[in-house]
Amino acid sequence: MGCCNAITKFQEEQATGEIKIETNLEGAKPFQRRDVRNKTVIRIVTRQMIKCIEGHVADYYEIKEIIGEGAYGCVRRVVHKATGVEKAMKTIMKSFVKLSEVKNMLLEVDILRKLDHPNIIKITEVIQDNRCYHIVTELFYGGELFDKIVELKNFKEKQAARYMHQIISAVSYCHSHGVLHRDLKPENLLLVDESKNSPLKVIDFGISRLTSNSFSPARRYGQPHYTAPEVFNNMFTEKSDLWSCGVILYVMLCGYLPFLGSKESDTIRQIANREIDFPDKEWSKVSQDAKDLTGLILNKDPNKRPMAKEIMMHPWIQSNMNGLCHKIRLDSVKNLISFRSQEKIQHATFEFIISHLSTQQELKELQNAFMILDVNGDGKLSREEIMEGIEKVRFTKYFDIERIIEECDADGSDFIDYSEFLTAAMDWRGTLSKKKLQSAFKTFDINGDGKIDINELKEMIPGLSDEDYLEIMREADKNHDEAIDYEEFEKICMNLNKFVAEV
Known part of the structure; x- marks a missing residue:
């Protein structure tokens, strides 16, 4: 299984330190757990599970129309046969790509499976046949931000700020x-749907790199219009990504690029040498705060550009984000408060369904709630953010914030991450289906024998002691055959009384 082996190799390189992704929790205080010394943190990270299959795409998906094309292949809409969930599938012809580009593709898969954020595309599986690699991701219906800019010429400031x-x-x-993303531009920002306030998703991590990888040259790709000046001198840092964000902001506010020459070399010369300007014809209608932030981000000296957290706290961003708290649905807050997760198999399964088998329509309201609760925009919820959000919706009944944390924080990070929030806040009584359970079971049943054995259970819920795995197996294995068959699995997952409690 070449594709799977290559991804496994990346995982091994991470383990040896050659490639490394670290979680930086700086910027918010972690939760203080009660009885932390006596509590066993069971890490549930099924959102990171990516199936790597060798076989025919048509066995798993109905292949629909082409929705995008690139240099090495195309993107199609596909429908998962088992669940009916629509996905996007990027097909890459093996004959068109070099070995180095295959490695880039596999690194993109490995990067994306670890990123859990409401505004970053999620990958679900990779299928390989004799001719192609097929990468399956979420499907979005709203088109590119680039097309929306062309259509509107420029955005209202509130919409641009959000x-x-x-x-x-x-x-x-x-x-x-x-x-480091390294290719931020409106074409790589997709709108989830066609609604007025549709959220955005960052896509195309094909040339992304890990900051711990010292062999990551600041090579340029494509047109230079969103490229930071230091990149032309072989330097790419976090601030270079932020420059690209500044160009996107400039375009949203006025409808044209800040640096645009008659040919590529002229554009590069302008980016390197000409200071940013704001022509009165378009910019006289733009607020001073918006111009101030745009100018700060498009500072040619990367050391003088603001950090991401400083951009998030700029008065222009903050003033335009006010007034969103009323859009949080009380139901999602009540579900979060009443969340129970006594069955770890059930919790792992529901997190997998959220990450791999749920539609954008099912997740839209919850995604919106998470983004509103995440006041500092770091992609995770702190204790203070949860308490503030609950107070904003005027939930008057008693709630135990520490119990909420202990129940919802499945990976032991001391924050509630995006998928953890979706899992806890989802109305499972109204959305759980047997088709999704069957599809999840097939994923956990790695060898395809119709049962989840002890080794597959370890893949499903990593990081426990052998005694813990045996205890989970004993509780689930009602017919005592040392494995969990589908009937036993379904009984655990359909027992929603253990998953949620009335508030």
């Missing part, structure tokens, strides 16, 4: 996990 908040939040999250 998009900017999402972009910077995603980029900051990438940087905190040691990832």
Whole structure:
């Protein structure tokens, strides 16, 4: 299984320190757990599970129309046969790519499976046949931000600020996990749907790099219009990504690029030498705060550019984000408060369904709630953010914040991450289906024998002691055959009384 082996190799390189992704929790205080010395933190990270299959795509998906094309292949809409969930599938012809580009593709898969943020595209599986690699991801219906800019010429400031908040939040999250995107532009920002306030998703991590990888040259790709000046001198840092965000902001506010020559060399010369300007014809209608932030980000000296967290706290961003708290649905807050997770198999399964088998329509309201609660935009919820959000929706009944943390924080990070929030806040009584359970079971049943054995359980819920795994198996294995068959699995997952409690 070549594709799977290559991804496994990347995992091995991470383990030996050659490639490394670290979680930086700087910027917010972690939760203080009760009885922390006596509590066993069970790490549930099924959102990171990416199936790598050798076989025919048509066995798993109905292949629909082409929705995009690139240098090495195309992107199609596909429908998962088992669940009916629509996805996007990027197909890359093996004959068109060099070995180095295959490695880039596999690194993109490895990077994306670790990123868990409401404004970053999620990958679900990779299928390989004799001719192609097929990368399956979320499907979005709203088109590129680039097309929206062309259509509107320029955005109203409130809309531009809210998009900017999402972009910077995603980029900051990438940087905190040691990832440089390196190709931020409106074409790589997709709208989830066609609604007026559709959220954005950052896509195309094909040339992304890890900051711990010292062999990451500042090579330029494509057109230079969104490229930071220092990149032309072989230097790419986090601030270079932020410059690209500044160009995107400039375009959103006025409808044209800040640096545009008659040919590529002229554009590069302008980026390197000409100071940013704001022509009165378009910019006289733009607020001073918006111009101030744009100018700060497009400072040619990367050392003088603001950090992502400074951009997030700029008065222009903050003033335009005010008034969103009323859009949090009380139901999602009630579900979060009443969340129970006594069955770890059930919790792991629901997190997998959220990350791999749920539609954008099912997640939209919860995604919106998470982004509103995440006041500092770091892609995770702190204790203070949760308490503030609950107070904003005027939830008057008693709630135990420490219990919420202990129940929802599945990976032991001391924050509630995006997928953890979705898992806890989802109305499972109304959305859980047997089709999704069957599809999840097939993923956990790695060898395809119709059962989850002790080794597959370890893959499903990593990091426990042998005694813990035996205890979980004993509780689930009702027919005592030393494995969990589908009937036993379904009984655990359909027992929603253990998963949620009435508030």
